Amino acid sequence: MIGTQPRPTDPLVLVRDAFDPAPVHGLPYLANIIPVLMRRQAQLWLQFRVSSAMDILTMLAQASVFFFVGRAIGGGSWSAATAGFLAVGIVTNTFLQEALSGPYRSIANAYWSVRLESLLLSPCPLIVNVIGDVLWILVNAVLSGIFLAAIGAAFGARLSANPGELLLALGVLMLGTVAVLGIGLVSASMFMLINAKGFNDPISWFVGVLQGLAAGAYFPPSELPGPLYAVARCLPQTYTIDAIRRLLLHDETPRLAQVGTLSPIASDLLIVTGMTAVALVLGVISFRIGLRKARRDGGLSRWS
């Protein structure tokens, strides 16, 4: 017989007087819960460390291909600038791609590993769970970024050593990440809105393909034909990559946009800020609509 006999030392005897719920709203709660969510993701990551290491190795191999191809084609014209151009593009692109697909993957993983139900039964809002997961994904992406940057350096890439420019580039990266996270939330809401549960939703697929093709990760967007160049100019990723390159490499490729008399970097920054506001609002609204729909039709529940 388990646990049916009262034990003299059992403090749960007092449980009827002990309900004093901790606050589950507000900034203090968020400040406490986000690291907890990230730590849980880290625990899961460590659970599958061989698989994670294999993912990193695959990515490194794929990134190396670009450098080898660039050096082979570039021949005598291969330079530190070219290597830097590719290194910054690949690292930023990897980071933004994770922010784009992270929210959808967070929900899909939780749903298919039967953790989502548990999260829905807790007072922690689902969007906070998603953001906690994505932050861990981004921490992971930083590690990947360091490896990729090291490969770039091995191929001759040299970045700006100016701390101000490095900090500003980091700020631009964070701003661009938030913008892409907004699109990622729209993508995650597709899991609920159109029942896109197959680890492949139309939004992150479409935006991801455009990002790889047109955002300028591997070549300057100015090389694109007119219509694709126009598409590139609608993506926050394009301005983020462009601004970071200008800051870290003092890149002189043709500017993407001219806002008043602002410099190319300031113009990029202003446009990314505007896009961040729009994408974030759209992301939060569509996620809330999706969640409302899922609560209406039971689309997130596997409990039968």
Added chain:
Amino acid sequence: MIEVEHVSKVFTYANPDANANSPDMWVDYLLSLLGKKNLFHGASRGRTVAVDDISFTVNTGEFFGLLGPNGAGKSTLVKMISTILAPTAGTIRIAGHDIQCQSAEARASISVVPANGWLSMDSHISVDRNLAFWGRLFGLDATMTKTRAREALLAVGLEDQGATLPTALSTGMRQRLAIAKGLLTRTPCFVLDEPTANVDPVSAADIQEFIRARLNREFGQTVLMTTHNMTEAERLCDRVAIVHRGRLAGCGAPATLLAARADRVAEIRLTPAQAGVIAALREHPAILRLQEFPTETGTTLRLLLAEGNGARELATIASGLELSAEDVRTVSPSLEDVFFDVTRDMPEPESIEELAA
């Protein structure tokens, strides 16, 4: 306290026959973009009323049972109480918090143990880490979570399983772990969805005893438990609500529900030679239900008489069929008799299919 007031749930769905999903989801997306298919509702729509205007209150400290067969609407109701599903109409309050307007507070006041205990935990991290994570989600600090997790595991008899992965636990142990999560957060209300449905009889008895003796009686928790096991409900619950076809068929203390049918259940012993009586009894207007149980000496019939009938009518029926008085006796009704009595005339749930233009 859990208050459920005039709650209904209507599911709108796509007719699977008329709107079969393509094996390639991208074809589905393209069709919807081209306007050939309404991705949100499907080409053909229908609706099912899963819960229809149900009201009841589970009082503080009470052990309340939701009783009904599979498909009655119990789990839908419990999912709404758990805030996983939004009601189409009506209001649900948990410890005074409306599940629609104050869903976080409502969730912080209730612990839900789904039918499959594994649904409520992370199978990739240990029992200790599951509880630690759960406590933090409820806003507890790390130290308090650790202390309470130890207490909770002790209370459910899993104090030696802290380092184990939930997948390595038996079904009964997982149910107890799910209960431990509730004890950890000190929620005043517990909702248990068929907690003994998937466990062996010995573990089931163990869990029943724990829920009744410790969780409800000793710890003073308000318990709402769904079950289709009439004996379990009769033995454990202070009150039961009988749900059938999405509607509330009856509600009350088992003793009251049984007392109201005290004279209406009878047993008749028949020898093989008297088997012809069965057909006559089946046609008798005063008999609502007749069950046959083979015995070593013949057959025992269990009868449920219609309302307004009792021992006198039974004697009349027996003498009309030339049955001896010692072979006919009234017996105590069971909740199963009550269930049959209150649900027999309930209509089919509303199910409407409508073709979109």
